[in-house]
Amino acid sequence: MDVRKDAAILHAARRLLLQGGPAQLTMEAVAQASGVSKATLYRRWPDRDALLRALVAHEAAPLLHTLHTVPPDEEALVRALVRFLDGLLRFVTRPAYRRYLQAVAALPQRRADLRRIWLLGPQQAVDEVAALLQRYAEQRGAVCAEAPREAEALIGMAMGLDMARVLYQQPPRHQRAAARRCHLVWVVRRFVAGLALGPGRQAGG
Known part of the structure; x- marks a missing residue:
């Protein structure tokens, strides 16, 4: 897995989430905003819910640590x-x-x-x-x-x-x-x- 690509995807997802709430977070929008293909995105997270969970966990981890x-x-x-x-x-x-x-x-x-x-x-x-x-x-x-x-x-x-x-x-x-x-x-x-x-x-x- 390309760690930098994962970081770019999560960064794009975070930006979309903060701009309009979870309603803005679609796999299509994240793929476009991060510059990766939908196939690449789906290989990392099988669906939107998995991506949302990963994003929230990623944001919370430093704080909860x-x-x-x-x-x-x-x-x-x-x-x-x-x-x-x-x-x-x-x-x-x-x-x-x-x-x-x-x-x-x-x-x-x-x-x-x-x-x-x-x-x-x-x-x-x-x-x-x-x-x-x-x-x-x-x-x-x-x-x-x-x-x-x-x-x-x-x-x-x-x-x-x-x-x-x-x-x-x-x-x-x-x-x-x-x-x-x-x-x-x-x-x-x-x-x-x-x-x-x-x-x-x-x-x-």
Whole structure:
């Protein structure tokens, strides 16, 4: 496989997706935009759904990778969460992503496409944060019984009303990197201080 050709295809698919939402992502459009034949495209991804899944996974991977750790202590957990949330906010407040969300809201889209993007994007982010919280709890001999709920609450605290600002075409609250990071450190420290951990299972219990 030609890695450069794969990268060109995913880049073209990403551009189409951001311009008009998943409705714009057709095999014909991607082949034309990337300068490859449809036969070449189909050899790599058998259908449009496979291409969409690959694209969302490709976009999410660098962000989710920051959560693949086992925090040994509270400070390590804070650093991991701040790093992840900083990447997340930078991603969702970029002009291209803002235009994408506005296009999704304004143009007809297939519900199945939106659900697939939801599961591979936002929902996977919640799942990965929840898994990180569980690993942190286990490291301390405890459990985080409400990890999915805690994870979603944390992401909501970090993002605030920025998604609403996107839809109303308002600028994000924290545009400067220093202000954004200061906000995230404040959010994460408050979150970790209130994180509910329960006793872990006793050996043989």
